[in-house]
Amino acid sequence: MSLKKQQNRKRRHKRVRAKIFGTKNCPRLVVFRSNKYVVLQLVDDESKRTILAANDIGENKGKKNLTKTESAYKTGEEMAKLAKGKKIEKVVFDRGGYAFHGRVKAVAEGARAGGLKF
Secondary structure, three states, rough: OHHHHHHHHHHHHHHHHOOOOOOOOOOEEEEEOOOOOOEEEEOOOOOOOOEEEEEEEOOOOOOOOHHHHHHHHHHHHHHHHHHHHHHHHHOOOEEEOOOOOOOOHHHHHHHHHHOOOO
């Protein structure tokens, strides 16, 4: 990714972060998207700690026929399942400066299908 694209994404992420804040009861669901993988975190901004994390790096090893979007959807569902185990039902979605399209949208749909509300 070129430096200009990275700087623009960081600028957009700063703008998004100025408007949303995660708490212990309603943490922030952060999305990081690389060229190959999707990494998700539930963050409590009050105590500045990561509550849970999930990624699709291990998911792709056994299932070569999944597209990146399908893998992102499964990762969103997995995150919702882990959050339910910690009794978290409501989150704030942080798209990380990325457009709400493609894999980022698939993560959100997977998390909603798993039972998270945002």
